[in-house]
Amino acid sequence: MEKGFGRVSTKARDMQHFTDEQLILSYQKGEPGAMDELLRRYKNPVYHFSYRLCLNAAEAQDITQEVFLRVHQYKDDYKPLAKFSTWLFCIAHNVFISRVRKQKWFILWPRKHDCPEEYVEFPSPDPTPCDAAQERDFSALLQRSIQSLPFLQREALILREYQDLDYQEISKILKKSLGTVKTLIYRARQSLKIKLLPYVAESKGGSYD
């Protein structure tokens, strides 16, 4: 078998049935299809994660690329003691942090120009907001509310709610104790709950007009 990347190996189809851990182990052994399959499985989750952290498509794409390059470079450091996803998001966390340090940094506090307009700007004028406008209003409000959380709370919440990782994994990724993770997520939810109260509380739906 040829060494190299990007060429669909004869084994590629079998790899679809591999677990993540089997994949990374065979990747360590030099199976060329393993990288393809891991990318296929995880490029979007990592991208979504970084996008939700920085609200900037280009930046998130760079981060995602950097994460997989590190996976490639340090693949031999992975030990089958933790799940692959934990290891992967741990790398993502590190990449993100190192970029924050390097750039000092607009991603944590994005100026409006750094984000795609439809995500940050308020929707267009509408004196009597219809449902659609309210929906967009809400998604802008939601993003602003998440963005205003302290950094660790935000990251923990995103890992929990969007990446669907459990506390154990989050605690390994953030290198915090389980208790801290529990508190981080709790606090994040409390702040969000207050900010989004009209949308969250029952019997107080969205209509005021």
Next chain:
Amino acid sequence: MIKCSWFIEISRFVDNELEGAQKEALEKHLGTCVLCREELARLHALSEKLKSWHVPDLDAGFQNAVIKEAVRRDIERGAVKMKKKTLAILVPSSVVVTLLIVMLFGQMYIKRGVQGRLRQAADDIGDQYRFSTSQYEPYYTRESQSVNERKSVLADSKGLWEVSPAEEYRFPTIPSQFNTEDYNRIYENDFLKTIDNPLSTFSIDVDTASYANLRRFLTANSMPVKDAVRIEEMINYFTYDYPQPEAGKPFSVTTEVAPCPWNTAHKLVLVGLQGKTMVTEDLPQSNLVFLIDVSGSMDEPNKLPLLQSAFKLLVKQLRSEDTVSIVVYAGSSGVILDSVNGACKSEITHAIESLNAGGSTAGAAGITRAYAIAKKNFIRGGNNRVILATDGDFNVGVSSDSELVRLIEEKRNDGIFLTVLGFGAGNYQDAKMEQLADKGNGNFSYIDNMMEAKKVFVSQLTGTLFTIAKDVKIQVEFNQAKVKAYRLIGYENRMLKKEDFNDDKKDAGELGAGHSVTALYEIVAADSSEEFGTVDPLKYQQVVVSPSEELLTVKLRYKEPDEDTSKLLTKVLMDNEKLYEKSGNINFSSAVAEFGLLLRDSQYKGTAAYENVLNRARKHKGNDSYGYRGEFIRLVEIAQILDNKNK
């Protein structure tokens, strides 16, 4: 929102992180605790809502790009040795590419060389001596240079000139570029002959915005725009030593008379109203709606951040009887809090802190929604109020002044009052906001710093939040036997027709708890030889003057906050100016008025001078426990230095 100590466990429960005994204990607790059941439902709803945020997937090409980059880096690191076959392709192709690049650049160089030389030759025709343009660019055209830079430019150019000390110590001024602040032109009241106009009618004005705004100008070492100076708002910024009203009356009336400081031939009459003071505890239940402008124009340190700090001050004052809603608007409007108990301070503060600015400004949509929320949570007999915080720069939806006024006039009939807080500089829309407050049964303050926020939200909170009398109108009847002519100082945009006084349909100003309103008349004695106006004497009508020693009669009409018929108060002023010298009221207010005349460079300023203002203000500073009068003196001093017209 009240919290239960189990809330943190509920968060874990939602995430399925509870096991065994813990889980059972919580499930048991959920059976008994309503709060926790609600919390659980809220957290589930929150998770649902969070799911609505979708992020698009990566492009299809991404995966290949990553793999290529990985290969490239491997090669850089030397991790993969290239095969001879690959090299055999790479080397010739890189040679070809290099050659192509060299050719391209070479061609460009040649082209530019020929064109450049031709152009230069064309430019040189007729030039005896060539100078580089930068050498002869006058230094004053470079606007952004600081004085020091200018100095060095001058020093470099042969060192012949030196910067004069005057230029070096020039005050930094508010940049006039891009200034779109809007003020309505003020036409000062003229002297009116008593024989033709024995009645002077106007609405009270408790706004103080103009003073805070001109303070902003002066502290930035710049003279205020003439039309930004509303003398009545300056006078009413200060509290005076007026008595508290008798039982059952919302306010007391004080009248004083003294010689006019800037025209010795004239006299000055003071009419002062003092609203009943209230302590915060006695205020009725409040239903407050904060309507906060979070449009892009608010994204400046002296706008949104100042606004947030100011509102946090207000939140500290709230009681458990009060409810707070927060409506924000930018391109459209949204509700952040709906009727949260005033005791939940951390929640409200949190919501305020989370505000960010961005987008256009659909002010009208925000106003409509805020009033809808206020109406929804209306407290009968309570204090229902919308507090609008903005720079006034509406640009989406209804934004013309007249339409906004119509909108707000519709809303005021619901018994909802309005407080307008102005913020910021540069695009500050003074005229628009004053009109809104005026038409919307409201008051208007300009917040230029935290001290002013404290005045509005702490020391004078009851006045800001609670109206004790509405549609307060003043009508003064002058005695022709004593007064030949009179001039009302300020209140130019508050003048009413004499018929309006008894017309309860005509809107007028609101008086807040503890507010005081002061009006000054400059009057000319009946025996003066001055001439005013040139109306011919009437042929058929004859005015019969009933003999009286009275100088004038003040009549006041007001309505209780929740009533529609007005009540009348009257007060007579005798011609007696013996006591004026000791009065801190007329002397200090006349100092403020004189300062206003100077700032406006008024045609009626007579012998007004900064020196006189300062002398009188210092003498009658009183105990000045909040330091407002002391600050006034400092502002006059700044204006004295800046103003070169009135030296």
